[in-house]
Amino acid sequence: NAGVTQTPKFRILKIGQSMTLQCTQDMNHNYMYWYRQDPGMGLKLIYYSVGAGITDKGEVPNGYNVSRSTTEDFPLRLELAAPSQTSVYFCASSQPGLAGTYEQYFGPGTRLTVT
Amino acid sequence: DQQVKQNSPSLSVQEGRISILNCDYTNSMFDYFLWYKKYPAEGPTFLISISSIKDKNEDGRFTVFLNKSAKHLSLHIVPSQPGDSAVYFCAASEADKVIFGPGTSLSVIP
Numbered sequence: 001n002a003g004v005t006q007t008p009k010f011r012i013l014k015i016g017q018s019m020t021l022q023c024t025q026d027m028n029h030n031y032m033y034w035y036r037q038d039p040g041m042g043l044k045l046i047y048y049s050v051g052a053g054i055t056d057k058g059e060v061p062n063g064y065n066v067s068r069s070t071t072e073d074f075p076l077r078l079e080l081a082a083p084s085q086t087s088v089y090f091c092a093s094s095q096p097g098l099a100g101t102y103e104q105y106f107g108p109g110t111r112l113t114v115t
Numbered sequence: 116d117q118q119v120k121q122n123s124p125s126l127s128v129q130e131g132r133i134s135i136l137n138c139d140y141t142n143s144m145f146d147y148f149l150w151y152k153k154y155p156a157e158g159p160t161f162l163i164s165i166s167s168i169k170d171k172n173e174d175g176r177f178t179v180f181l182n183k184s185a186k187h188l189s190l191h192i193v194p195s196q197p198g199d200s201a202v203y204f205c206a207a208s209e210a211d212k213v214i215f216g217p218g219t220s221l222s223v224i225p
Contacts, residue, residue: 004158031211033213035215040124040217041217041218042119042121042204042215042216042217042218043159043204043215044215045212045213045214045215048211048212050211056211058212059214090158090159092158094213102147102149102164102206102208102213103149103161103164104149104151104159104161104213105161106158106159106160107158108156108157108158109156109157109158
């Protein structure tokens with residue numbers, strides 16, 4: 001069981017470039033999330049998905065897009081990268097139980113720098 | 116507008132003593148609260164949680180207390196160990212969204 005995997009681990013982008021951050025989970029979780037963590041700050045929710053074909057905006061969705069065509073994968077797309085998108089990006093998954101628990105399992109993160 | 120607040124950016128505690136990390140929230144619709152621990156260059160890992168219908172949950176050295184009327188929760192670590200040194204995030208869920216606080220960096224001094 002690999003859990004949640006993210007690729008790449010590091011990336012440097014030039015302003016205006018685009019890229020896709022990959023996230024895959026092998027736990028058959030229905031819920032998946034993308035967060036960003038800026039230096040000295042907490043995690044901000046970008047987008048989340050409660051199942052294949054369903055996505056919704058979080059706190060900071062501007063400048064990002066997501067898709068969820070399978071249960072396992074939840075890629076995050078950056079179009080027209082800007083320096084403000086320099087951050088560490090974390091993907092997470094969860095499977096809410098009967099009690100409504102939301103324990104999330106996180107990937108190791110992708111460190112993105114936009115210059 | 117920050118819905119989940121952790122007003123202490125950092126905390127230092129002697130090994131063996133109690134660590135108390137605090138968290139305040141503003142949204143009364145939150146129905147579940149969680150604590151995560153994060154080491155540098157790693158993703159957060161789940162520590163302990165509590166439903167809004169309870170006021171205490173305990174797991175080994177970790178206890179979470181919830182005061183709904185004050186919209187406040189706290190994480191107690193007893194006894195504190197050097198390996199507990201990490202950033203601790205408080206998180207709260209409403210329906211399918213999970214919102215995190217800014218974190219408190221805990222240092223346990225041997």
